[in-house]
Amino acid sequence: MKPRCAVLDDYQGAALTSADWSPLADRIDVRVLREHLTDRDALVAAVEDCEILVVMRERTPVDAALLDRLPQLRLLVTSGMRNASVDVAAARARGVTVCGTASSSEPPTELTWALLLGLARHVPAEARALREGGPWQSTVGADLAGRTLGLVGLGKIGGRVARIGLAFGMDVHAWSPHLTEERAAEHGVRLAKDRRELLADSDFVSLHMVLSDRTRGLIGEPELRAMRPHAYLVNTSRAGLVDGAALLRALREGWIAGAGLDVFDTEPLPADDPLRSLPNVLALPHLGYVTKGNYARYFGQAVENIEAYLAGAPVRELT
Structure with missing residues (x-):
């Protein structure tokens, strides 16, 4: 047999x-x-x-x-x-x-930017309005050039994301527990002294860390409250890096402008999960490497x- x-x-x-x-x-x-x-x-x-x-x-x-x-x-x-x-x-x-x-590592890098650009220019809402006969131009997009991109993690994917941010004319800074000024400089970015500073100073934040016992819940309520109300959070890495309950509160109560998510604590995402329906969430079904x-x-x-x-x-x- x-x-x-x-x-x-x-x-x-x-x-x-x-x-x-x-x-x-x-x-x-x-x-x-x-x-x-x-x-x-x-x-x-x-x-x-x-x-x-x-x-x-x-x-x-x-x-x-x-x-x-x-x-x-x-x-x-x-x-x-x-x-x-x-x-x-x-x-x-x-x-x-x-x-x-x-x-x-190229596909998740590319999808990170698909989410970030989709959030910045309100692509889903505008595309839906156009398709359904809604209002012509109902949103005002956020600029990338001259804005600050914060990267939590500057490894293989984070480094690629940084280069694209620089090409857009963004001010890019990064933080991770063992990131050095020399390593950051190799990528042409600034080193943030800690993650709270990075979150507070960024217009867009993208996560690129490996999930471990040390990094689980790295972004919790204090970190989300430190972000700017107009800032966006993008996570194409691992859902466990972010406290899910705190993120829901942040999105519902306007601590941040929105989130682009490709990873979730439970996959496939349950049909009744609020992340499916929040208007300030651009969510994809874990397509980063697909x-x-x-x-x-x-x-x-x-x-x-x-x-x-x-x-x-x-x-x-x-x-």
């Missing part, structure tokens, strides 16, 4: 068309699950016969409890080389190899990982 492989959370039905799976056609049985299964029993029932799972980063958590219910699992392939929702140590202890793939190029990398290298596994030599193994 051929090994069985399941691809989880393939929302767009793109997994099998984004890469050439033909080298595996006669070697494994592949099934694709397009619906996100939040119920653990339903998930186990759908994949418990599988030796191989292909998961999209942080869509379905794979923890020790789930691994215990999947005794046939031997290979787990995740998009990207870091997946906080996979317990790699628990997998290894159960004889499961965890492999990753390349992931480009491009044809990245999908080609993810699923193309997933195929390579599976081929190597079947040959007894997995590649791109997570540590």
